[in-house]
Each structure stands twice: as C-alpha cells, then as structure tokens.
Amino acid sequence: MSKKKRAAEKNSPAIPPLWAKVLISSLLMIHLTAVFVPPFRFASLAGPDAGSPVAMDIMETLRPYIDAAYLDHGYFYFAPNPGASHLVRYEVAAAKGQEEKEYVFPDLKRERPRLLYHRHFMLSETFHRSFAPPQPPADLPPAGPEREEELTRWQDARHRYELMRDSIENHLSKKYGQPIHITRVEHRPPSPGEALDGMRPSDPSLFSDLSETEGDSSDGALPAGGQLAPFTGPAPFANPSPFSPLRVPFNQPQSQPAEDIAPGVAK
C-alpha cells in the first residue's frame, strides 16, 4: 500500500459495521446505567439499606464496575440544604515555660494553596460524617434478626469511626512527638435574622464542640432547629463517596430532619 493511500485511509472517517455498533451500543447502555444508578439510588435512600429496589438491585449488579471506575457519587451539591461546617481541633503541649498551642484544621493560614486547604476541609468533614456513638442506638428493635442487623451495622460504623480517629490522632502524635487527642467542632452559618442583627460568620457563638458520647447534638444546629444525625449507615465505600459540597448536611430544619431523608445515612 502506498504512503499516500495509507495517509488517505487514516484521515477518512471509519464507520463501524453493524455488529460493532450493536456491541458498542450495549456497552454504552451498561456504562450509562452505571453512571445514572448511584445518584438515583442515593436520592431514593430512605434508610441505610432501604431504597428503591430497582436502584438497589441494579447498583449491586453493577457494583464491581461502579466501584472500580470511581462512579459511586450522589451529586447532591449543597443539598438538600447548605449546612454547618465541621472542623477538628487539637492541642499541642509546648516546651517548658510556654503556653499550650491550639490548632484547628482546616486552616487557611497554614494550608495553602486553596486546594490543599480544601483537602483538609474534606478530611474533617468526612471524619465528622463517619461518627457513630460509643453505645448502640437506644431505639433498637426487640430481639430478632432486625436487632442483630442493626447492632452489626452500629458496630461496623463505630469501628470505622475509631479507625479514622485513631489514624488522625496517630498522624498528629507522630508529627508533634507527643500524644494528641482531637475534638470535632461544628461551625454553623448565622441565620438571616442573626446576620441582620450584625452577627458575623466568624462569631465565636457559632462554634460548638461536638460530643463524643452522644449521637445527637442540638448544639450548632441551623437556627431553624435540627438534629445531628448519627452515622449508622453503611461503610463509606458502600455509598456515594463522602465529599463536600456533595453532602447531606447533618443539620436539617425541623420540618425536614435528616432522618426523614435517609435515616441513619448522612452523606
């Protein structure tokens, strides 16, 4: 074949034969289903494992591909409502004669550029979202398989939370050469009413430490009121990946508590 002919062939559009079109079309449909189903399942969630059976079953069938290709996302950007931020605070003992130092992450002053700050912000959000209280839920059903299932779910969630907490504390302990304990902090935005009264988003009263022993917290809720939903859902990798601004805020207005959207699931 001459050089010219080869070049001409290379530069003319090749239309696939019918069998190839059928094959490609099938693959396209499978892929697009894998793109559509994770947010669909997430939107349909009514509980840790309760959602539309259509979405759940297709999701499970396509799970290997969805996981491997990093397609498990909910796309709930700032939804259903924009909510409070979650930070992590820790204290570092200083050398003799000096005061103890307090740090918080994320911290725009120490984490630059902005993208690096955002990485720390997402880490503190994910850590907070993984929280499960040290004791099992108070409203466990009476003895039976449902109770066992819920207990296992709580144990798994608590285990994952402890893994993350220990890992973060270990990182900081190695960095500062001393044992470090961390505290989750919630920072809620001021309501329109508070802002009109002159309150700034940096007002100290908008920050509150979160309890390590209780699943619910009324501190730092949005002004309309709300509950801090405990994380008792599936493993982080079993759900749309945890990230913000794609997240269901923990603080929902009273008219629509997080539990109404996805009991036990906070994403």
Place this chain on the structure above:
Amino acid sequence: MNGVVQFLKGQAKYAADAWDQFWFTPAEPHTMAFIRLLSGSMLFYTHLVWTINLAAFLGPNAWISNEVSQELAQNSYVWTYWWWVESVPMLWAVHLVGLVVIGMYAVGYKTRITSVLSWLIAVSYCHRLISSMFGLDQVNTMCVMYLMLCPAGAVYSVDRWLENRRAGGKAPEPAPRVSTNIATRLLQIHLAIVYLFGGIGKMRGELWWDGSAAWYAFAIQEYQSLDMTWMIHFPWLIALITHVTVFWETFYFALVWNRHTRWLAIAMAFVVHGSIAICLGMITFGLAMIFVNLSFISPPAIKATVAWLVGLFRPARPAGTLANQPART
C-alpha cells in the same frame, strides 16, 4: 392490524436511525482536544498540589494510613496502587512518575497511551484519598475517562506538532471520528446526569424552596473567598439566586439539548460556576465544571475561537513583509 405493525416498524426504524445518528456520526476532534488541554492542565495541577503535603496524605503516618484506607475499602471493588507503596522514597518516585505522565497527557504527548495511564493514576489517588475528595475529583476523572476513548491529542497537542513537523508542515487535517463523537456524547450525558441529581437533591431541601439556601452557602465561613454577606440586605436577590440555581440545574438536560436554549444553559453554567469559583473558594471545581460544559460547543466553533485566540497572541507581521520577501529558489 397491518397499519399498527407498519406504524410500530416505522417508529422502531426512526428510533434506530436517531440512535445511529446520535452516537455514530463522526465528529472532528477540536472540542475534545481543547477540553483535554484545559481539564488535563487541571488534572496536573490537582496532583501537583499533593506534592506540598505528600507524606502527610500518602506517607507511612498519613492522616488516613494505608492500613486504615484498605480496611475502609473492604467489601468493595475499590482499587489503588498506593496500597503497595510503603517507603517514602518509593512514594516520591511513584508520585513524580504520575505527575510526568499526567503532564504529558495535558500537553498531548503520546496522548492515546498517557490518557489511559492518567485515568488509572487519577482513580488511584481518588480511591486512596477518598476522605479528602470532592466534586473536583469527580469531574477530573469523568473528563479523562471519556477523553481516553477518543483521539484527544489529534489537535492542540505535541502529538500534532510532531506529526506536522514530520510531514514538513503539511500534515492533513485529522479526520472526523466516531470515537470522538461517542466520547463527546458520553461526557455530555454524564454532565447532564450530574446536574439533574444536583437539582433533585436541592429540591428536597426546604431552604432551596424558601429562598434562603444561597444565603447559607455564602455564610459558610469555611467556603468563603469573597465576603458576600452584604447580600443579607437584599433578600429578594438571595431568593432569586436560590430559585434560578435549582431550576437551571434540574432542567439543564432539557435546556442544553435544545439548540434554541443551549446558549442559556451554558451561559448560566459560566455564571454559576464562575460565582462558585470566585465567592465560595472553589476555583478549581468551578473551572473544571466550566471546562466540561464546553463539550456542548461544536468543533468548528472551538476551532474558530482557538484560531482567534492564537491570533490575539501571535505577534503581528509588518504589512507587506511576505510580499517583499524574495522568492525561494
């Protein structure tokens, strides 16, 4: 009965033809190549930033250690080569090789190979650092996943420059390809799904209905890069931004596929994501979303825009320079 059969046959043929035209019409590479240049640069920057705190995120004593990362990923099909990287020197070597590959992809060198490798690299980082991921990483991986399916380095690339040089400056224009069209369609549909569920999610929140959601987004201090809290004195404006955002996101797929409203959907994307970039401190995410929206702009339009942009930066030749040059012998 025959009439019904004929009608159904006609409808089936119409659907098959529409499907064929939608997916299998060859497309020129300019739009996807331009997106590669922009989103590839973003992918490179995203990974370059890890360099600043590499050991803290991926080292032996990382925020989320390798062991914890693996344990959290149990019972899933998540994978990452980072689980096999343990020593610090190896960590740096693997990271730097990744950066070189993504850099090659961004500039369009050996693009068919480096695009696939870049996707593998990007997904590996996402799976290992899942706790620090957000929308930017989803958009990054989405772009490279589809760009690796087509000749995204056919133009605006080192590959093209080399091809042209080998052909003595006379390399023929790259031909339209079916693979380019398929990749473009996939990117468009994926983007429409992202917006659809973004809108559906917001529709479930009462703050998006009572018109105060935009206020709460502006008032989250951790996101703020530009203080927009002065808007509290303009509640009507806050509510308008809130409602327009929800309706635009939810109906994006319908607006963008209608040629009469496409400009509106894309212009809104520039405004919304531009605002997110400027006001909410997510410059990278805002830009990445704008880049993906370019997939709805036709290759000839991109070609003309790039030519115009190149013309702006090319030094002007003095008038008559060419005419005054002696003919080469």
